[in-house]
Amino acid sequence: MPADIRSLYSTAAQGGPPLFFPDPEVPVSFNFDQGLAAPETFPQQEILRLAQKILARDGAEALEYFDAATGYEELVFGYKGLRGQLAARYLAKDGRSIDPRGIILTSGSVQAIALAISGYLDRGDVAIVEAASFPYALRFMEMAGAEIRTVPVDADGMDTQALEQLLGTLAAEGRRVKMVYTIATFQLPTGMELSVPRRRHLLELAERFDFMVLEDNVYGELRFAGEPLPSLLGMDTSGRVMQCNAFSKTVAPGLRLGWMAGSPEGIGALAGVRQDLGVSQWLSRLMAEFMAEGLFDPHVAAASAVYGAKCRAAVAAVRAHCGDYVRFREPRGSFYLWLEIDERVDWARAAELAGKQGIFFRPGERFMGEGDGRQYVRLAYSHVTEPVITAGIERLGAILRACARS
Numbered sequence: 016m017p018a019d020i021r022s023l024y025s026t027a028a029q030g031g032p033p034l035f036f037p038d039p040e041v042p043v044s045f046n047f048d049q050g051l052a053a054p055e056t057f058p059q060q061e062i063l064r065l066a067q068k069i070l071a072r073d074g075a076e077a078l079e080y081f082d083a084a085t086g087y088e089e090l091v092f093g094y095k096g097l098r099g100q101l102a103a104r105y106l107a108k109d110g111r112s113i114d115p116r117g118i119i120l121t122s123g124s125v126q127a128i129a130l131a132i133s134g135y136l137d138r139g140d141v142a143i144v145e146a147a148s149f150p151y152a153l154r155f156m157e158m159a160g161a162e163i164r165t166v167p168v169d170a171d172g173m174d175t176q177a178l179e180q181l182l183g184t185l186a187a188e189g190r191r192v193k194m195v196y197t198i199a200t201f202q203l204p205t206g207m208e209l210s211v212p213r214r215r216h217l218l219e220l221a222e223r224f225d226f227m228v229l230e231d232n233v234y235g236e237l238r239f240a241g242e243p244l245p246s247l248l249g250m251d252t253s254g255r256v257m258q259c260n261a262f263s264k265t266v267a268p269g270l271r272l273g274w275m276a277g278s279p280e281g282i283g284a285l286a287g288v289r290q291d292l293g294v295s296q297w298l299s300r301l302m303a304e305f306m307a308e309g310l311f312d313p314h315v316a317a318a319s320a321v322y323g324a325k326c327r328a329a330v331a332a333v334r335a336h337c338g339d340y341v342r343f344r345e346p347r348g349s350f351y352l353w354l355e356i357d358e359r360v361d362w363a364r365a366a367e368l369a370g371k372q373g374i375f376f377r378p379g380e381r382f383m384g385e386g387d388g389r390q391y392v393r394l395a396y397s398h399v400t401e402p403v404i405t406a407g408i409e410r411l412g413a414i415l416r417a418c419a420r421s
């Protein structure tokens with residue numbers, strides 16, 4: 016046995032979070048933990064049919080690194096046919112014309128985020144994020160040696176007045192802010208949407224203070240209430256917005272297909288740091304065909320309706336069983352309820368009891384570092400059935416009452 020191999024790990028590898036969280040002591044009966052798409056929405060039959068169709072049509076070409084007709088460009092940007100489909104959709108939905116080199120295909124949207132961080136952030140640069148945000152993005156920022164600063168989120172999303180103040184302070188200190196990362200639509204974990212005036216304000220600030228906006232839109236399409244809001248990418252005229260997205264939440268996470276879209280100059284930074292020879296030609300062709308056949312939009316609409324029904328079941332159960340021991344705002348899309356647990360509840364004890372009864376959810380601290388002293392829980396209703404949602408929340412309510420001071 017060699018001496019401790021871990022002492023050879025890079026600083027980044029040594030400083031990471033635990034690889035896995037401990038296995039629960041009891042079987043998980045009510046799994047509100049991971050943000051997973053509902054398996055019943057996966058288009059399995061269509062995928063099977065399209066897999067055969069693509070192989071029969073394209074033969075070995077579908078299994079190459081890149082399409083010979085397009086050439087090496089695909090090793091960096093990915094299959095042009097899929098980029099073309101995505102660009103056509105951006106034009107139709109956001110009114111934004113995207114150059115073929117303004118889209119880079121990635122292994123899920125997380126790789127798009129990782130490439131953006133490595134393409135833009137140097138050690139000592141500042142990145143600004145929402146006070147509770149997507150932990151994987153934050154980890155990539157930390158690994159890049161960036162300094163992470165936060166701004167609060169309320170019912171209208173990121174507080175852009177607070178952002179403006181922070182930008183002013185940092186500018187006065189001579190600090191370089193290069194990126195603001197925002198999950199503008201159905202913010203994770205709060206579920207809130209950045210209002211249109213704030214979207215405008217953020218874009219003005221990006222020009223005035225000269226930084227890139229990384230808009231994470233993985234949940235943005237999964238709307239089941241309210242009117243769609245324009246995306247930051249659609250509103251942008253300066254080329255400073257790049258938007259990551261993926262099929263992970265809308266179609267199936269196992270496809271591991273995502274992308275970043277923006278101006279060719281904006282995406283150039285990601286292309287400049289990519290060295291992995293691209294994403295699966297095979298699956299990219301399959302998803303390009305899925306879109307070309309007109310299956311994507313109806314699929315997204317049907318999936319959103321499934322999440323709407325689950326969300327309504329979760330909201331009704333929380334109202335019926337958790338009473339005033341929790342506060343929350345009803346989301347208009349996506350996978351989660353973000354619950355603030357009342358101070359009267361001994362939350363440490365309640366969380367332990369919930370675990371013992373097989374109820375799992377994501378503790379709020381995972382999104383907020385040390386947290387702000389309040390007790391939050393992210394409850395994912397997306398991948399469990401409605402009876403499980405109702406029964407699990409009923410049990411959670413009983414635990415909250417049992418752990419509350421009167």
Ligand SMILES: Cc1ncc(COP(=O)(O)O)c(C=O)c1O
Nearest residue numbers: 050123124125149203233261263
């Ligand atoms: C805000 C946010 N961005 C990105 C992702 C990652 O998605 P993908 O599977 O496309 O890498 C997730 C997944 O949980 C997410 O919550």
